[in-house]
Structure formats: structure tokens, C-alpha cells
Amino acid sequence: MKVVVLTGAGISAESGLPTFRDADGLWEGHDPMAVATPEAFADDPDLVQRFYDERRAALARVEPNAAHVALARLEERLGEDLHLVTQNIDDLHERGGSTRVHHMHGRLRAAWCTTCDHRHEWTTTLVDRPACPTCGHSTLRPDVVWFGEVPHDMDAVQRALFECDLFVAIGTSGLVYPAAAFVHYAIGAGADTLELNLAPDPVSDFAQVRQGPATRTVPAWVAEMLA
Ligand code: APR
DSSP states (O other): OOEEEEEOTHHHHTTTOOOSSSTTOTTTSSOHHHHSSHHHHHHOHHHHHHHHHHHHHHHHTOOOOHHHHHHHHHHHHHGGGEEEEEOOOSOHHHHTTOOOEEETTEEEEEEEETTTOOEEEOOSOOTTOOOOTTTOOSOEEEEEOOTTSOOTTHHHHHHHHHHOSEEEEESOOSOSTTGGGHHHHHHHTTOEEEEEESSOOTTOOOSEEEESOHHHHHHHHHHHHHO
């Protein structure tokens, strides 16, 4: 069975990382347009770098949870028949054991040099404008996809969606495109669809919806898949 799993901020919430749009979410105190657009970065690079430096520091203080670990077990069983696609810029899927993750919104622990186009693993700050290890220019930015930029890996993700038998969305509000359209591509491909969310949308397009915290619903669903 070919499976595509899409994850959002809700899967990392119980690890201690805030979501974006829930109460106390990251966007509650921030205008996303002021920290997560190329225009914001051009206007006030220090503000944007500081915002992502804080996110990177917070990531170092948290651990993957049972939902991340369960998806790694599913990868062990399904191998290349599982496509794990995440909107999250954290690395909790990898630290939970997943080895093949499509990070469509990029990665917090990577820096991208806009001069030489090289990407580097990055665990410290960027606000001090460190030199790019490749070209020496101080033009590193977080390797994350901002509003108005093109998500990564979309060709591979589209192919996987058109071929899948089952599409599962976990912990995402389904408000941000292109990920919000994935369920429709999967339905168009004839796949079954399942949503695992703390508070599912009552007008959801998903065939099946299971409500509850990811650390409960994801291991339970994976156990069914492995049975
Ligand atoms: N278990 C399961 N689901 C949860 C949990 C939990 N413990 N806690 C919260 N959720 C759900 C919420 O009900 C909500 O549907 O997670 C979802 C979080 O939604 P958002 O905050 O909108 O996060 P996400 O869908 O990942 O946002 C998409 O928007 O701002 C951009 O680039 C950012 O990647 C992000 C994208």
C-alpha cells in the first residue's frame, strides 16, 4: 500500500513547540507578514533572524514524541511506499527515527547563502551575520520557505499524491496552500483519506476523521497499519 502522510505543527505540539494558529500559537503575538516573508527580511533582517534564532534555540530544548517515533516505525515497514511530507521546519521526525522526510517548508537547522546558493547545517544563531563557510559572504538566511516563496520537493510530493492509496493528514489546520490541496489530489487519485487532529474541522473533506492528541492517535493508527 502506498501511503502519503502530511504533518503540521500539531504533531510537534506535545513536544513543547507551539503551533501557529492555536491559542498561544506563534502567529498569535506576531504578524506572519512581519517575520515570514522575503519583504520582511529585506525590511528588517535582524528582527527576522532573531525570530528564527529563537525558534532554533527552542528546538534544541525539545525531544520527539510518540507520534514522531510511530511514523518512523511505519517507515521501517513500508520503506519507499511511505512518503512523509512535513510543513514543519523542526527536525523532530528525523530525531524520532524517520530517514526520508520531505521538508516542504525547509528546515530550521539549515542556513542558505543567497550569494553562492550553498546550504549548510546550522545549529547556532544567524543574527550576528556569520560568514558563509563556502563563499565567505555574510548573506546566510534561514533555509525556510516564507510566504510567497516556492515550497521544496513539490514534484516528488505531487507524484506520490497521484500514486497513493491512502493520504493521512496529522496536526495541520489545512489553511496554507499548497498543502491544503493535497487531500483533493489524493481523492482525485482514488485514495482513502484520514485526518488525525486535536480539533478537526467540522466541514473537513476527509473520509475519516479521528479526534485526539497526536501522541495518542498516531501510535494507535500506526499499530493498526502494522497489525
Ligand atoms: N495533536 C494533534 N493535533 C494538534 C495538536 C495535538 N496535540 N495540537 C494542535 N493540533 C492541531 C490544531 O487543531 C490545528 O489544526 O494542529 C493544527 C495546527 O495548525 P497550524 O497552527 O495552522 O499549523 P500548520 O497547519 O502546520 O500551519 C501550516 O502555516 O504559518 C505557516 O509555514 C507555517 O508550516 C506552517 C503552515
